[in-house]
Amino acid sequence: MWEQLDGSWSRKVEQLVLSNDGARTYDGKRGQRVFWRGTDSAVPAQDCDPQVHVACHVDNSTLRYFSRLKVSRMSRQLPRRIDASLSGVKQRAVAIGLDAVYRRLGVLDESPREVSIEEQLQQRFLLDMDGSSQSTRLYWALLSNSVVFKQDTKACNWYSDRLRHLVHVVRVRRDLSDLPRQVRHMLLRPSLARSVARRGAQLARLWLSHEDAMHYLARVLAAVADAQRGPSARSKEIYFVWSESEELMLEFAQSVPYFAHLPREEALRHRALRWNPLWWLSILGCAACILLGHGFHTACCQGGQVRSDELEVERRARIWWVYCYSGGFVGTVLTDLIALVSAVVTETDPEERNRTVRSCEVAILIQIWYMVGDWNLLYRMSRKDTVLMHAAAISRVTFGAAFLVAFVIGLLTPAGEAILEHWFWGRAPPPPPGTPKPPPPPQETAITWIIRLVFCAFMVIAYLGYTPLLRLDYQSPDLEVQDAQNRGIWKLKVALVAGVLVLAAEGLRPSSARAASWTSLTEALRRWAPPTFATRSFTDQVTLVKDTDGDGAPSADDATPTPFRPHPMSLRFAYTTKPFFPIYTRNLRDLWKRKKGKKLGKGMQGDRGLYWRSKRQKGKQARTWERGNFPLFKRLPRWPEAHMRGKRDYLDPLNLSKLRYFIQKGRLDTRFPITQRHLQESRCVKRVKKGVKLFNVNDFPFPYKIDIEVASADQSSIDAIKAVGGTVTVVYMERVALRAHIKPWKYEVLPRTARPGLKMTTYMEKMKARGAIVRYIKPLWLIEEEKRLQTQLRELRGEDGAAVARRLVESGESVKKTTLG
Numbered sequence: 022m023w024e025q026l027d028g029s030w031s032r033k034v035e036q037l038v039l040s041n042d043g044a045r046t047y048d049g050k051r052g053q054r055v056f057w058r059g060t061d062s063a064v065p066a067q068d069c070d071p072q073v074h075v076a077c078h079v080d081n082s083t084l085r086y087f088s089r090l091k092v093s094r095m096s097r098q099l100p101r102r103i104d105a106s107l108s109g110v111k112q113r114a115v116a117i118g119l120d121a122v123y124r125r126l127g128v129l130d131e132s133p134r135e136v137s138i139e140e141q142l143q144q145r146f147l148l149d150m151d152g153s154s155q156s157t158r159l160y161w162a163l164l165s166n167s168v169v170f171k172q173d174t175k176a177c178n179w180y181s182d183r184l185r186h187l188v189h190v191v192r193v194r195r196d197l198s199d200l201p202r203q204v205r206h207m208l209l210r211p212s213l214a215r216s217v218a219r220r221g222a223q224l225a226r227l228w229l230s231h232e233d234a235m236h237y238l239a240r241v242l243a244a245v246a247d248a249q250r251g252p253s254a255r256s257k258e259i260y261f262v263w264s265e266s267e268e269l270m271l272e273f274a275q276s277v278p279y280f281a282h283l284p285r286e287e288a289l290r291h292r293a294l295r296w297n298p299l300w301w302l303s304i305l306g307c308a309a310c311i312l313l314g315h316g317f318h319t320a321c322c323q324g325g326q327v328r329s330d331e332l333e334v335e336r337r338a339r340i341w342w343v344y345c346y347s348g349g350f351v352g353t354v355l356t357d358l359i360a361l362v363s364a365v366v367t368e369t370d371p372e373e374r375n376r377t378v379r380s381c382e383v384a385i386l387i388q389i390w391y392m393v394g395d396w397n398l399l400y401r402m403s404r405k406d407t408v409l410m411h412a413a414a415i416s417r418v419t420f421g422a423a424f425l426v427a428f429v430i431g432l433l434t435p436a437g438e439a440i441l442e443h444w445f446w447g448r449a450p451p452p453p454p455g456t457p458k459p460p461p462p463p464q465e466t467a468i469t470w471i472i473r474l475v476f477c478a479f480m481v482i483a484y485l486g487y488t489p490l491l492r493l494d495y496q497s498p499d500l501e502v503q504d505a506q507n508r509g510i511w512k513l514k515v516a517l518v519a520g521v522l523v524l525a526a527e528g529l530r531p532s533s534a535r536a537a538s539w540t541s542l543t544e545a546l547r548r549w550a551p552p553t554f555a556t557r558s559f560t561d562q563v564t565l566v567k568d569t570d571g572d573g574a575p576s577a578d579d580a581t582p583t584p585f586r587p588h589p590m591s592l593r594f595a596y597t598t599k600p601f602f603p604i605y606t607r608n609l610r611d612l613w614k615r616k617k618g619k620k621l622g623k624g625m626q627g628d629r630g631l632y633w634r635s636k637r638q639k640g641k642q643a644r645t646w647e648r649g650n651f652p653l654f655k656r657l658p659r660w661p662e663a664h665m666r667g668k669r670d671y672l673d674p675l676n677l678s679k680l681r682y683f684i685q686k687g688r689l690d691t692r693f694p695i696t697q698r699h700l701q702e703s704r705c706v707k708r709v710k711k712g713v714k715l716f717n718v719n720d721f722p723f724p725y726k727i728d729i730e731v732a733s734a735d736q737s738s739i740d741a742i743k744a745v746g747g748t749v750t751v752v753y754m755e756r757v758a759l760r761a762h763i764k765p766w767k768y769e770v771l772p773r774t775a776r777p778g779l780k781m782t783t784y785m786e787k788m789k790a791r792g793a794i795v796r797y798i799k800p801l802w803l804i805e806e807e808k809r810l811q812t813q814l815r816e817l818r819g820e821d822g823a824a825v826a827r828r829l830v831e832s833g834e835s836v837k838k839t840t841l842g
Contacts, residue, residue, distance in 0.1 A: 031160075064087050330769075334490065358381075734788070
């Protein structure tokens with residue numbers, strides 16, 4: 022808007038609006054209709070470009086392509102909702118007689134007059150439409166206390182992204198089809214209309230002044246200068262790390278059903294993520310880990326792609342999981358080194374210093390070993406070694422599970438419980454009598470253990486990241502398979518998972534803390550059981566305490582073993598050498614179980630009886646035997662195409678109503694041709710596998726003029742799109758070409774388009790007969806067939822056409838069917 026760069030024009034318009042409309046409120050204005058006056062600046066008069074303008078002449082059929090003429094016609098049809106007309110005609114239009122055309126069409130009065138800004142400010146509803154460029158009316162209309170109806174157009178102002186629907190303006194569609202409905206909506210909700218008028222005026226007065234326009238221009242020039250200068254290496258690294266961290270966290274967020282259907286931009290702008298501090302802390306943590314991991318692997322010559330033909334699955338695993346976890350372990354190695362140095366320098370107790378040094382050395386060794394495993398995984402991916410790459414990926418997952426189990430086992434030990442109690446509650450457990458109070462653990466050790474705790478929680482999630490790598494088979498032609506075919510890989514998986522289970526079982530064995538609780542349980546059972554039920558093995562394990570001094574407390578003189586005396590009546594407890602404790606399930610009696618009933622064969626030689634006899638027989642005793650050699654399943658004919666039912670290429674369906682919904686939501690741009698790649702990226706089609714087939718149900722209306730490219734379309738959808746001036750292009754792309762069209766970044770050199778076969782060529786000509794535009798490379802035999810037919814037509818239209826026709830009839834060539842039928 023060059024007018025707003027001129028400070029005198031901006032201040033003049035602002036003073037004019039504030040002086041005439043500053044004290045007038047929304048309720049003080051008049052009119053129940055939307056008001057518009059203007060010229061025909063959007064109509065091409067003498068310099069019409071067919072590539073830019075839809076139509077170069079004005080009549081009843083092309084009137085709907087020009088918004089200013091269309092709204093004037095709508096004012097005649099809906100006078101209770103719209104008050105619009107042309108207030109003048111450009112001189113270049115008058116020179117070619119367009120004013121007479123306007124009067125004949127009813128969009129121009131006999132004596133049009135120009136309406137001043139002061140008169141328009143008295144209206145309650147104002148309509149803004151673009152002409153040959155963006156509109157200057159929007160600036161002073163927002164400054165007033167009127168409701169502004171803004172048409173969605175290609176041209177935009179520098180502040181258009183700040184305008185919100187039903188907050189600052191009321192947006193209407195580009196074809197103005199919903200303008201009467203929006204006017205009625207504002208009349209029925211006057212409180213909303215007042216709010217829109219008030220907020221629009223506040224926005225214009227605070228942010229749309231001449232100074233704001235100059236500030237925006239300065240920012241644009243600075244951005245252009247930065248783009249020409251190019252970002253530095255540090256800026257590229259930070260942008261790379263931050264963008265990958267956002268993609269990683271967005272992948273987790275889209276696993277939630279609420280965010281699954283949202284595209285990337287809408288999910289990032291969602292309030293649940295944008296204003297969530299945990300979201301930004303998670304991104305910051307992932308960015309720090311990826312930055313450290315990228316630096317480590319760059320030093321190991323693995324900072325870029327593993328190969329020139331790196332797959333998307335490999336790229337995600339390399340950045341999201343290998344770099345992220347390697348960076349986390351780099352951070353824990355640094356903290357362990359700090360804890361090691363701090364213990365060596367400041368620790369005074371030799372035993373505590375040796376324990377801290379040994380634990381830090383073991384932790385550093387384990388973490389370096391994990392980083393070496395990450396290096397090995399990237400190396401095997403670069404060498405395309407399927408077996409060893411799978412082994413390295415599985416070791417990443419099992420290492421995380423083992424790391425978590427080891428962490429839990431460490432917390433269950435007495436030392437771990439003491440440290441945990443000291444950190445969480447601020448107090449250490451009481452030391453044994455006669456021993457000095459131990460010093461508190463170092464602060465660096467606490468930080469290291471907290472980092473390990475967070476890392477353990479994320480190590481389990483590594484299963485989601487490394488699982489796609491297990492579907493890769495570099496020896497397979499398509500590289501990605503659902504299940505690995507090599508049995509050795511599955512043996513390796515089972516062995517590694519079994520190792521984790523063995524480690525977990527070893528950790529769940531009774532430790533010293535569990536042994537104490539086990540001893541208390543046996544003592545309680547000993548007090549509950551009669552003394553005559555004691556066995557030799559039980560008395561060997563449990564010491565009976567007898568209170569000899571009568572004070573109720575055990576003492577050193579009280580601990581005397583009780584001799585074993587066998588029971589005189591019970592043979593089992595008197596003479597058995599089997600220990601009574603620990604208790605097993607086979608030692609207990611099931612009181613709720615009754616005597617088991619006798620199993621009956623139920624006749625006919627048992628095994629469930631007569632009913633089940635036919636189920637275990639074949640031949641004449643089977644249930645399907647019909648006493649003949651030609652049963653029912655052989656008498657019925659087979660489905661003619663039963664053997665081909667699994668080989669059909671089913672296209673991906675797309676309903677025309679769903680396409681209309683995505684255009685209404687702004688997720689598809691109608692200004693440019695819509696391809697199958699746009700349909701997949703906007704999630705209008707979840708995944709394009711064979712190609713998109715467009716269909717329409719019950720002739721559902723479609724109001725948008727679009728140019729769309731699909732693989733197939735039915736007659737109803739083609740007619741609906743062509744009725745509003747759009748086009749449907751049917752493009753033939755085989756599997757490789759379609760994948761290159763959807764994801765071109767996966768190919769260094771795009772593959773060539775293949776020629777269709779006889780069946781597909783017939784289908785494309787059928788689509789052409791329906792009214793669609795077809796695009797494919799014609800086969801050589803089709804070109805020769807067309808040349809032959811054209812030659813025959815030229816001969817028939819020539820002077821000796823009768824002789825040629827007689828010759829064709831005699832030779833039988835006239836009734837010969839063409840290749841296409």
